[in-house]
Amino acid sequence: xxxxxxxxxxxxxxxxxxxxxxxxxxxxxxxxxxxxxxxxxxxxxxxxxxxxxxxxxxxxxxxxxxxxxxxxxxxxxxxxxxxxxxxxxxxxxxxxxxxxxxxxxxxxxxxxxxxxxxxxxxxxxxxxxxxxxxxxxxxxxxxxxxxxxxxxxxxxxxxxxxxxxxxxxxxxxxxxxxxxxxxxxxxxxxxxxxxxxxxxxxxxxxxxxxxxxxxxxxxxxxxxxxxxxxxxxxxxxxxxxxxxxxxxxxxxxxxxxxxxxxx
Numbered sequence: 192x193x194x195x196x197x198x199x200x201x202x203x204x205x206x207x208x209x210x211x212x213x214x215x216x217x218x219x220x221x222x223x224x225x226x227x228x229x230x231x232x233x234x235x236x237x238x239x240x241x242x243x244x245x246x247x248x249x250x251x252x253x254x255x256x257x258x259x260x261x262x263x264x265x266x267x268x269x270x271x272x273x274x275x276x277x278x279x280x281x282x283x284x285x286x287x288x289x290x291x292x293x294x295x296x297x298x299x300x301x302x303x304x305x306x307x308x309x310x311x312x313x314x315x316x317x318x319x320x321x322x323x324x325x326x327x328x329x330x331x332x333x334x335x336x337x338x339x340x341x342x343x344x345x346x347x348x349x350x351x352x353x354x355x356x357x358x359x360x361x362x363x364x365x366x367x368x369x370x371x372x373x374x375x376x377x378x379x380x381x382x383x384x385x386x387x388x389x390x391x392x393x394x395x396x397x398x399x400x401x402x403x404x405x406x407x408x409x410x411x412x413x414x415x416x417x418x419x420x421x422x423x424x425x426x427x428x429x430x431x432x433x434x435x436x437x438x439x440x441x442x443x444x445x446x447x448x449x450x451x452x453x454x
Contacts, residue, residue: 192266193453195225196281200233200253202246203276205314206400208431212273215398215430220271222442223427223449231260233273242328243307244315251330254280269452272428274316275303275387276331282323282383283333285424289381295323295342296374296419298412299387300403302350302358302365309353316429320344321357339363345374346390346412349403368407372415380421384452386412387429388445396441398432409444416451425452 197220199213213235220228233256238249257280261268270281286293297303303320307328310317321327325336339361348367350358358365366373393402395409427448432438 193225194264194266194268195220195223195228196257196260196264196268196270197228197230198233198253198257198270198273198277199230200250200273200277202234202237202249202253203274203314203316204400205245205312206431208400209274211431211433212400212429215432216271216273218432218437218442219427219430219445222446223269223271224453225269226266229260229264231257233257240313242330243313244318244328244331245313247328247330250276250315254331257281267453268424269449270424270426272426275299275385275426275428276316276319277428278319278385278426279322279331279333281424281426282337283335285381285383286333286335286337289423291338291341293337293341293381293383294378295337295383295385296345296378297342297385298345298390299385300346300349300389300406301387301401302344302347302354304350304354304357304363324361343374343378345371346407348405368405371407371411375415375418378419381423382419382421384416384419384422384425386416386425386427386448388427389429391444396444398438398441399429400431401429409447413444413447413451416448417454422452
């Protein structure tokens with residue numbers, strides 16, 4: 192059994208186009224094969240900056256609402272955002288279930304290991320991996336953090352100096368676009384797969400808030416995900432369509448990624 196958890200949160204992003212993430216989450220959720228879809232009634236308004244984080248109060252409340260929604264779900268969960276900060280409650284739930292055996296495969300153009308001190312915008316979606324490791328603001332950091340050996344970053348090509356210093360200090364495994372398939376070496380379940388759609392080449396998939404050039408072609412990503420065994424949960428995030436009409440090619444990419452995650 193698979194449940195899609197739709198979390199149309201946008202407040203974690205600092206992009207002027209961030210509100211598009213609400214519609215993007217709802218559209219993407221409809222494309223994932225599932226037995227049920229649960230939509231979290233997240234706040235739709237912005238919030239105040241606190242603890243160095245933009246819209247801190249809204250994000251804390253959205254996490255509470257997401258945790259509440261998860262308590263009633265006993266299936267495999269595919270979370271669909273919204274910005275990629277929506278992933279903290281489902282990953283925390285997976286960690287509580289599987290313990291230190293869990294591996295999180297974080298597929299993203301950005302490593303998301305900023306801190307409030309190193310990211311002036313305060314955009315929390317740039318801090319998510321660091322928060323998952325226990326180094327994040329109170330109220331947005333899971334009580335049981337992951338260890339660095341449990342996280343693999345794949346497709347990253349846009350981290351800044353402070354982020355790469357943090358990656359080196361913690362020993363997080365990191366693979367770029369050229370060596371993407373190396374993430375499969377020795378990868379064993381249970382695996383939680385996070386996909387930020389900006390990992391894709393923007394000329395092939397452009398509906399994201401922070402497109403980065405020289406990305407992964409959609410078919411290559413679908414093939415990679417199809418080779419990951421024992422996927423116990425996953426997320427697809429950061430879909431930000433510009434208009435009311437869906438792009439057929441982008442919709443097909445999301446549909447096929449969803450099929451690979453739930454096969």
